Amino acid sequence: MPDLLIELFSEEIPARMQARAAEDLKKRVTDGLVEAGLTYAGAAAFSTPRRLTLALEGLLAESPTVREERKGPKVGAPDKAIEGFLRGAGLTRDQLEERDTPKGAVYFAAIEKPGRPAAAIIAEVLEDTVRNFPWSKSMRWGTGSLRWVRPLHSILCVLSDEAGATVVDLDIDGIKSGNTTHGHRFMAPDEIIVTGFEDYAAKLKRAHVVLDTAERQQAIWQEATNQAFARGLEVVEDKGLLAEVAGLVEWPVVLLGDIDAEFLELPPEVLQTSMKEHQKFFSVRNPKTGRIEGFVTVANRETADQGATILAGNQKVLSARLADAKFFWANDLRVAKSETGMAAWAEKLSNVTFHNKLGTQAARIDRIAALAREIAPVVGADADLAEQAARVAKADLSSEMVYEFPELQGLMGRYYAEAAGLPQEVANACEMHYSPLGPSDDVPTEPVSVAVALADKLDTLTGFWAIDEKPTGSKDPYALRRAALGVIRLVLENDVRMSLFAVLKEQANEVAEGVAGVENQLFIQSGQAEELEAEFIKNMGVEDILAYLNEKDELEEGDRKEFEQGISFLERISDLLTFFHDRLKVFLRDQGIRHDVIDACIAMEGNDDLTLLVKRARALEDFLKSEDGENLLQGFKRANNILSQAEEKDGVEYSYGADVKFAEDDSEKALFAALAASEGAISTAIEAEDFAAAMGGTAALRAPVDAFFEAVQVNSDNEVVRRNRLNLLSQIRKVCGQVADLSRIEA
């Protein structure tokens, strides 16, 4: 069985696109071949800066012949029908077969699609692949109209078997396929003729090209760590950088250099960032001091002077860069240590737009400061410190260093706050208030940092909700999902207790007051507000509330519009709360809590206190896993079903309280007693937020409920007894309903 080798040789492919492109090449070509009936045993794709390569093993020499039988019209059908059938099948009438069927004689056609040689199929598939390659960005060149990531120079396409190697002929806009490629651009630029993959890989290596990205990465890492180790140093690991650097070279040569002593006093993060972003250098650390003292650069060639010229050049470029960084650092420190300190920077932020509908950074900072102050007591922080921290936390955005290296925001804030002699908690908050950034990022625990981190994220969320810029589908340009998850983790991991709804409402008001164009101010007349909110938070729809209030005749016609605006405002906040709940569900699902368990708890009052909500959910999850829990759930469901059906049928709600005097059976009386006993115990436990105990309390109901259903027919002929029993079921629903809305639990 033949093997296939394809190489697409071009000008330098961006490093970040190479791995994906190799995979796309493999997928497109193999999918196309398989679809045409050409199966293969194995496939491997490779990429270097100048080539995408695909090697297939054990390919069929030709696609199999396919036979298909088609049923046609009846014998004796009108000629037109028969001719139509023949056209479709590509046959003549004498090739048809007559066969008897229960419906009489019918024509059958046997169509045979002969197999095609592999080369013909490959040529088609490869041309289609090249012409429709899914580059994220592609270009034209010269006079052509073909698109590729950078000019495509040659196509190597060789099919080889025991008999030898043959070129699969194709011509794409003048680029003819062949059996040649080139080695390293500088070290071995001559043409190479290849006969198959092994020959190709071996000849490339001799021509100073390491084909396999993983091999290049490994070689770089090993050589870098070896050189560092030999000097008692260690390379700072950076997988992203390693992947990028391996995509910039075909023949990696690792060079280790020193950072000039005059730059060693710069913060290590500054050194690392500058070296990585500008020069794509790895940082080399002295494990004894923790300082960054050297760098590793990866050149693309060997030289007669062992890389001395290259290293000297790189060192010089680095020094120029670091001279800039040192200059910024000195200037920034001068400002931070001056009389005005970081306030001077904070002031500058009044000229910086945060978002054109949400005003300046300075306005935003005012809001965050006010909110941080408010949150402070809740998270155990000093209110003055929290406000102070919020006011300087983003000041570093005006610093020269952060202007140059935006990714150092926060961290520089901490350095500068320390230099300015601000309290340590404030300095820490400058850095930590951006956290957590990702799901695995550490969550701040110092109260001042927690307060500012929460205030920052909550303001962002309410702001974008107020101007209706919510994430949709995969689009989340302001990283609002991340912000919401950040709030969730900050609250949960610090055991913060607060009503999110109240905070969001307050903050949205601040946004609305400060920002022109956000018109949905809260216009709730006094006295109605509390009532309205109480209703609202129970997820009552807007129309329901309006109907309810209209009925109460409390609205003048003229106030209605204002009132509706208020409703719409509350609706947005309610929507934001739902967004939090959705994020929470995703977060808890990853921790193994079922979505229906969370739903059952979200349906309860106080669902905007996330700590409480999760506490409840965890207790319920545990409870439902126990045998008692499982059985009680069955009992509850049974009671709830019978009751719901009866209520629907009778058109009444059985919530008047059952009377033990109508109880006939012992099990019925026992249930009365059990309910009376657990109700008290459960509410006490709930009040103490001891959900496990509360659920344990309901567990005590399991035996009486089971016994009751065992012994008693609820729908008794005696209407009084029936009603009483329904009211008793209602009692079960009510008592169990204290812990969670069990009706939302799926079987």
Place this chain on the structure above:
Amino acid sequence: MTQSTSNAPRSFQEIILRLQNYWASKGCAVMQPYDMEVGAGTFHPATTLRSLGSKSWAAAYVQPSRRPTDGRYGENPNRLQHYYQYQVLIKPSPPNLQELYLGSLEAIGVNMDLHDIRFVEDDWESPTLGAWGLGWEVWCDGMEVSQFTYFQQVGGHDCHPVSGELTYGLERLAMYILGIDHVMDMPFNDPDALIPLSYGDVFKQTEEEYARWNFDVANTDVLLRHFEEAEAECAAILAQEHQDPKTGKRIIMAHPAYDQCIKASHIFNLLDARGVISVTERQAYIGRVRALAKQCADAFVLTEAGGYSATPAA
């Protein structure tokens, strides 16, 4: 880069002269700088306008470029508000453009056997010209020495054929090749000349003068007015009938209109340096310059140099 080979150039001007000779030998028309203030060599009509339309083109030239916000009173070793770019534009881009480029580095004394040259992804975009392209920044031992771009769109027009553009930042490249740390210390002419001049001898004072003017003195009211006037003049030029009433010839004034676009662009840069343009206004100004560039491009493709041919009426 201080290796002493007989091939090493000795001065800033020698590097420029070698580039001129090299690209002349490769068939480029060696043009002169455009006689207006521009932010980069790309603004020269020999690049911006000539990259449009179907006609072949090959040009190389030095272009003095001005970036008022980069002024540092001649004190920063690398930053200048006035500096030189060397620009090459070839349309259609030849298949061996990378090799031609590497040849130019050898011509100015870069020994390919000792240095590490890399093509690192860097896509080019000029929001003011409504232009973009794909290419690289070229690194020599980790130092960016050139910008290499295949133009895809200019003035909102798709480029057909595609031009290949090379831009060398001359001061930085020369400092690297000559082994100089501060631009002002770089020999401008031969160090053994009768009167040796450094870059500082030629430009230190002007850097100071312009930095002061750019940052603190330029009259912003006048500049704002000039911007409006240039914008209006550009539109007025392009609104003229294609047929000149005096000569009866078809004369579309794409170049005079484009001069106004260049002017507006430079005035915008000055206003920016004076700090009178807010973040939101910035985008609006860039959009206005882009609109001019686009109109000029629209006009240029209707001219003969832009590929227009008056087919005789049947």
